[in-house]
Amino acid sequence: MKRFSWTLTATSAFSxxxxxxxFAATELGWWHxxxxxxxxxxxxxxxxxxxxxxxxxxxxxxxxxxxxxxxxGIAAFRSKQAPAILQVFxxxxxxxxxxxxxIVPVAEVLQKGxxxxxxxxxxxxxxxxxxxxxxxxxxFPYNSSSPILYYNKDAFTKAGLNAEKPxxxxxxxxxxxxxxxxxxxxxxxxxxxxLTWIQTENFAAWNNVPYGTNExxxxxxxxxxxxxxxxxxxxxxxIADLAKxxxxxxxxxxxxxxxLFTSGECAILTESSGGLGDIIKSGVNYGIGQLPYYEGNGPxxxxxxxxxxxxxxxKSDDEYKGVAEFFNFLSKTEIQARLHQVxxxxxxxxxxxxxxxxxxFYEKNPxxxxxxxxxxxxxxxxxxxxxxxxxxxxVRDILNEEFEAMLSGQKxxxxxxxxxxxxxxxAIAAAVSN
Amino acid sequence: MQxxxxxNKILPYLLLAPQIVLTVVFFFWPASQALYQxxxxxxxxxxxxxxxxxxxxxxxxxxxxxxxxxxxxxxxxLATALLSMAVALLLAASADRVVRxxxxxxxxxxxxxxxxxxxxxxxxxxxxNPAMGTFAYLLRRNGFVWDPLLNGNQxxxxxxxxxxxxxxxxxxxxxxxxxxxxxxxxxxAASIDGARGTxxxxxxxxxxxxxxxxxxxxxxxxxxxxxxxxIIHAVTGGGxxxxxxxxxxxxxxxxxxxxxxxxxxxxxxxxxxxVVALTAFQFRxxxxxxxYS
Numbered sequence: 001m002k003r004f005s006w007t008l009t010a011t012s013a014f015s016x017x018x019x020x021x022x023f024a025a026t027e028l029g030w031w032h033x034x035x036x037x038x039x040x041x042x043x044x045x046x047x048x049x050x051x052x053x054x055x056x057x058x059x060x061x062x063x064x065x066x067x068x069x070x071x072x073g074i075a076a077f078r079s080k081q082a083p084a085i086l087q088v089f090x091x092x093x094x095x096x097x098x099x100x101x102x103i104v105p106v107a108e109v110l111q112k113g114x115x116x117x118x119x120x121x122x123x124x125x126x127x128x129x130x131x132x133x134x135x136x137x138x139x140f141p142y143n144s145s146s147p148i149l150y151y152n153k154d155a156f157t158k159a160g161l162n163a164e165k166p167x168x169x170x171x172x173x174x175x176x177x178x179x180x181x182x183x184x185x186x187x188x189x190x191x192x193x194x195l196t197w198i199q200t201e202n203f204a205a206w207n208n209v210p211y212g213t214n215e216x217x218x219x220x221x222x223x224x225x226x227x228x229x230x231x232x233x234x235x236x237x238x239i240a241d242l243a244k245x246x247x248x249x250x251x252x253x254x255x256x257x258x259x260l261f262t263s264g265e266c267a268i269l270t271e272s273s274g275g276l277g278d279i280i281k282s283g284v285n286y287g288i289g290q291l292p293y294y295e296g297n298g299p300x301x302x303x304x305x306x307x308x309x310x311x312x313x314x315k316s317d318d319e320y321k322g323v324a325e326f327f328n329f330l331s332k333t334e335i336q337a338r339l340h341q342v343x344x345x346x347x348x349x350x351x352x353x354x355x356x357x358x359x360x361f362y363e364k365n366p367x368x369x370x371x372x373x374x375x376x377x378x379x380x381x382x383x384x385x386x387x388x389x390x391x392x393x394x395v396r397d398i399l400n401e402e403f404e405a406m407l408s409g410q411k412x413x414x415x416x417x418x419x420x421x422x423x424x425x426x427a428i429a430a431a432v433s434n
Numbered sequence: 435m436q437x438x439x440x441x442n443k444i445l446p447y448l449l450l451a452p453q454i455v456l457t458v459v460f461f462f463w464p465a466s467q468a469l470y471q472x473x474x475x476x477x478x479x480x481x482x483x484x485x486x487x488x489x490x491x492x493x494x495x496x497x498x499x500x501x502x503x504x505x506x507x508x509x510x511x512l513a514t515a516l517l518s519m520a521v522a523l524l525l526a527a528s529a530d531r532v533v534r535x536x537x538x539x540x541x542x543x544x545x546x547x548x549x550x551x552x553x554x555x556x557x558x559x560x561x562x563n564p565a566m567g568t569f570a571y572l573l574r575r576n577g578f579v580w581d582p583l584l585n586g587n588q589x590x591x592x593x594x595x596x597x598x599x600x601x602x603x604x605x606x607x608x609x610x611x612x613x614x615x616x617x618x619x620x621x622x623a624a625s626i627d628g629a630r631g632t633x634x635x636x637x638x639x640x641x642x643x644x645x646x647x648x649x650x651x652x653x654x655x656x657x658x659x660x661x662x663x664x665i666i667h668a669v670t671g672g673g674x675x676x677x678x679x680x681x682x683x684x685x686x687x688x689x690x691x692x693x694x695x696x697x698x699x700x701x702x703x704x705x706x707x708x709v710v711a712l713t714a715f716q717f718r719x720x721x722x723x724x725x726y727s
Contacts, residue, residue: 071690078480095478095693102479250584253673259566394692404674408584431694 025057028322029083032060033069038343049329056322077102082312084319089307091392096310098390104311107137113324121349125375126304129386133219139308140327143345145274146302146371147198149289155267158185166289173292174238180267181247188249190268191257195403196396197305198270200227205384207297217388221432224425228417237413240406250407253400272305273371276344288367290374302374303386306345346372391431395424471699478693490700507680511658518598519650522605530613547603555668558596586677589670593678597662605650612646652716659709681705
């Protein structure tokens, strides 16, 4: 008992000491979902920021996967323990936006810190995705990515295809996949990660067809999905047909299919540009092409994936000032340029993009500019600014279930898509009425 | 039995207090919160909420996905409980007959119980994941179409085997203890009467094991209902196309992924009722057929 009370005294003395230390600088919690090399970047950035000044201290905390981090943030807000900054993935943006009163728009935070938010500094595709319909920037685009095509050059050569010229349209891709499978160059022709993000959300934007009504939700929360339109049915039926003999292989709902490509089992992969690191590490002789499209529709522009940083409401003015300082630090050209080159995510400011171009990075690393060009190529239309639903994670789940039923041969593309649209619309209506 | 009388009036309550505090904090309080949440409709952040009466329950009970999940849970729980108990009984009966190295076998067989559900799930996933699993590769090479990512039955089989495997040790432990408690004289008497191994097992050993078997049935059902979340989360995530979405998994998914807190709370209330009813049923009807010596 005596020893216990000693420990207790020592511990409380220590925590008083810690508290005194923290008193000097305002602490800003930053909850994130970055693992591996990307986690090191987060730690490094926080360290550099903390060393650059003494008034604020950013404390990064890893909270699990993207959805887990979002849930942790929500739970913390409910118990009034929210961090200042929360990293939220693309699909969670609508959830955060729906929570007026829980968040403070980044434009406002920057103003509180004496900075002006100038949207011309940022890549247009990204800034419109993270803004309200009236143009107010809501969250800070920390890491953005865009889906691209990876292909196995060795398998292309073996199958008698041109290894230096990746197929550009979906029919060409499917043909190539069939040839690869038939020639035995690899066991499977094509696979894709994130069927929802790549084959519906980005597919719609890239081919300039609506994903849903109300500008895919950017103009208002009441959305009805439009992904049972003929172009989607044609596309998914082609995939379902290829799945029958294993020319297309399903990997899972998120990025699991990447392993099918890195193991050499599948020769073509559509996946986030952020997945590049693992593909390089695997040693596959890969090439990069832009995301395929359908002739007569695309290519328009892709929409950003990845994540952005949201600021919770209910903090002190001093804390908001600190967050503004930190965001200003993150927007610096040298930081953004480094972030882009190290992590494979897109630079979010135009200056960082120009800087990287000038440095000759893209000549040395061909293909690394593809995701940016895809997003920047054309001014976004109402179909291609992005997708925002108050319950996008749930809608993705609903669609994934339908895709799984379709790929296992229980349904054809038409009924899978119409069933998915019906269920998703009901879920959206229920979520909006909450 | 004579009623026990404690001379001290306060001491028994003091001794009980820690258990009561635990029950209140970890059961009654969350359960009451679930009850309260289940009649509300609330946005994820708790900014605004409204009383909706039983609307959440009506929505759930008329949802085909919920009924499907009920079905999945029944199949999963029954199969998991039966499989793990049957294998454990077989192993216990075999270990009982081993003469040399008996303790080594027993110790080794208990190990899997120390593995956390999520880890057990990962273990099986690594063996049978179609993208990277060793066994999945072997199966495919031998011409067997193994794809639990799309084939619901194979996915179900995988989670059942993983969940049952983890529970075998626990069941084994109880069966071994149960077997040791059976008087040798009874078995010897049966042998003298000419009953062979199998006959002896079914007529003498199995009936005498009934209390243990019944206890394990209750425990395993509750285990399959509640403690298998980690395995399902790691192996299938409820998929493909909801094929392995049990009631508990659906509570999690609707509450924490789909952020429908009211609906999720209503589901956990229903789940609570189901488990209470199931346990009551087991004690009321199944226990009648159990002989305690």
